[in-house]
Amino acid sequence: MKALVFGSALALAGAALAQDASKEIQRYRQMIAEGSPAELFELEGEALWKKPQGPKNASLEKCDLGRGPGVLKGAYARLPRYFKDADRVMDLETRLLYCMTTLQGRSREEATKRVFGTADQPSEMESLSAYVAAQSRGMKLDPGLAHAKEKESVALGRALYLHRAGSWDFSCASCHGEEGKRIRMQDLPVLYKPEHARPVIATWPAYRVSTSQFVTLQWRMNDCYRQMRTPEPNFGSETTVALIHFLTATAKGETYRGPGSKR
Amino acid sequence: MRAALALIGAMLALPAAAEPTPAEVQKAMQRDFHPRGQATMERLTQDGVQRVCTETRDKPPAEVAKALEADQMKTIAFPEGSLMGDWKRGEAIAQSGRGMTWADKPGDAAGGSCYNCHELSPQELSHGTIGPSLRAFGKTRGSGPEIQRYVYGKIYNAKAYNLCSQMPRLGLSGTLTPEQIRHLVALLLDPASPVNE
Numbered sequence: 479m480k481a482l483v484f485g486s487a488l489a490l491a492g493a494a495l496a497q498d499a500s501k502e503i504q505r506y507r508q509m510i511a512e513g514s515p516a517e518l519f520e521l522e523g524e525a526l527w528k529k530p531q532g533p534k535n536a537s538l539e540k541c542d543l544g545r546g547p548g549v550l551k552g553a554y555a556r557l558p559r560y561f562k563d564a565d566r567v568m569d570l571e572t573r574l575l576y577c578m579t580t581l582q583g584r585s586r587e588e589a590t591k592r593v594f595g596t597a598d599q600p601s602e603m604e605s606l607s608a609y610v611a612a613q614s615r616g617m618k619l620d621p622g623l624a625h626a627k628e629k630e631s632v633a634l635g636r637a638l639y640l641h642r643a644g645s646w647d648f649s650c651a652s653c654h655g656e657e658g659k660r661i662r663m664q665d666l667p668v669l670y671k672p673e674h675a676r677p678v679i680a681t682w683p684a685y686r687v688s689t690s691q692f693v694t695l696q697w698r699m700n701d702c703y704r705q706m707r708t709p710e711p712n713f714g715s716e717t718t719v720a721l722i723h724f725l726t727a728t729a730k731g732e733t734y735r736g737p738g739s740k741r
Numbered sequence: 742m743r744a745a746l747a748l749i750g751a752m753l754a755l756p757a758a759a760e761p762t763p764a765e766v767q768k769a770m771q772r773d774f775h776p777r778g779q780a781t782m783e784r785l786t787q788d789g790v791q792r793v794c795t796e797t798r799d800k801p802p803a804e805v806a807k808a809l810e811a812d813q814m815k816t817i818a819f820p821e822g823s824l825m826g827d828w829k830r831g832e833a834i835a836q837s838g839r840g841m842t843w844a845d846k847p848g849d850a851a852g853g854s855c856y857n858c859h860e861l862s863p864q865e866l867s868h869g870t871i872g873p874s875l876r877a878f879g880k881t882r883g884s885g886p887e888i889q890r891y892v893y894g895k896i897y898n899a900k901a902y903n904l905c906s907q908m909p910r911l912g913l914s915g916t917l918t919p920e921q922i923r924h925l926v927a928l929l930l931d932p933a934s935p936v937n938e
Contacts, residue, residue, distance in 0.1 A: 629758035634769060637760055637765075640795060641763060642795045643770065643791060645841050645914045645916070646910075647910065653871065655907075656871075704843060708785060709774045709776045709777055709785065710780065712773050712774065715774075717773035718773070
């Protein structure tokens with residue numbers, strides 16, 4: 479009996495500890511949601527947007543992100559979508575890469591050499607993403623869903639989400655498939671549910687506090703596949719764009735409020 | 742879970758397009774991925790288990806599951822002698838999430854990523870919840886040869902017991918060595934292990 483009482487006391491203490499830890503994590507999350515360093519990346523991105531570069535010594539100021547050459551306002555909120563000039567669906571980063579190769583005359587190889595940066599040295603793509611995304615703050619997510627290739631892209635994204643592959647047999651749904659689950663202390667959104675996808679997609683790209691890096695959706699897809707133990711997805715490929723497209727379609731209608739902060 | 746997955750399309754009211762088959766998805770991935778480090782392209786070729794679980798949204802018909810689980814059971818090589826190693830080493834293996842990614846060095850020791858999904862030792866509060874809690878696992882089940890064999894087999898190849906389990910086949914995939922799996926068996930079953938406090 480004594481042992482039993484002692485055991486219960488221990489279990490209670492354990493539960494209280496777990497609750498404290500959870501409260502601490504919530505406080506920390508709130509803290510990082512306020513006052514994001516993302517603005518620094520937005521400023522750097524603006525400078526890069528206007529900087530002449532590449533063999534054509536051109537800036538990106540005439541880049542057409544879907545609303546006309548050079549129009550930034552609301553452009554990010556309407557991506558991914560189909561672009562006739564490239565005859566494919568593109569997300570922000572894929573479109574930026576397209577403009578680097580067409581307007582600035584840079585090779586794809588050179589322009590993608592370092593798409594994901596480090597804490598010390600952010601990448602050009604990250605800063606540009608911050609700058610462009612910020613011009614859609616307050617606007618509703620409205621990705622392209624009407625064109626046949628847009629429909630195909632969302633369907634491929636949905637199928638990819640459920641496709642099991644790699645050394646550990648994972649699909650996206652292995653972790654993001656059931657409500658109320660965690661990896662370690664990290665809550666896992668079920669991203670095919672609009673109520674879960676909305677707050678997540680509305681705040682990417684984002685400053686990541688745990689690594690002091692600004693991270694993009696292409697990076698997020700890449701790093702999920704790393705942890706799924708597959709080979710590496712190509713930057714801006716139809717596969718990564720399709721997943722981003724599917725997630726954004728699921729979050730459609732949510733007001734964009736990024737670039738935000740992540741754990 | 743099953744109902745939710747089946748309803749994805751309907752719930753979202755997204756524009757309809759023919760859903761790509763697993764073979765088509767695999768082809769798209771083979772086109773769009775490249776090998777890096779130890780993560781080779783062969784990893785994208787679905788085996789029978791991955792294919793059936795993708796096609797059936799992780800709910801295979803009972804007879805299919807039974808037949809494939811029996812096949813998977815044949816992949817498990819049980820070592821001679823005791824299956825109980827050292828729970829202290831097991832705890833370190835359970836904590837580590839390293840191994841098998843394109844960023845991990847091929848020869849380096851991998852971990853089991855156990856705490857990512859399971860509660861084990863009560864001292865470790867930072868545990869995931871995708872898998873069931875394994876706290877006091879051996880306390881209620883003992884530590885005899887039969888349960889040792891079950892735990893070893895389950896870690897070696899979880900799909901032999903539950904075809905579409907989300908748990909990786911940690912032995913069959915080459916992530917953990919037989920010796921490492923023995924240490925994990927001890928972590929779960931040894932009466933001295935904190936799991937069984």
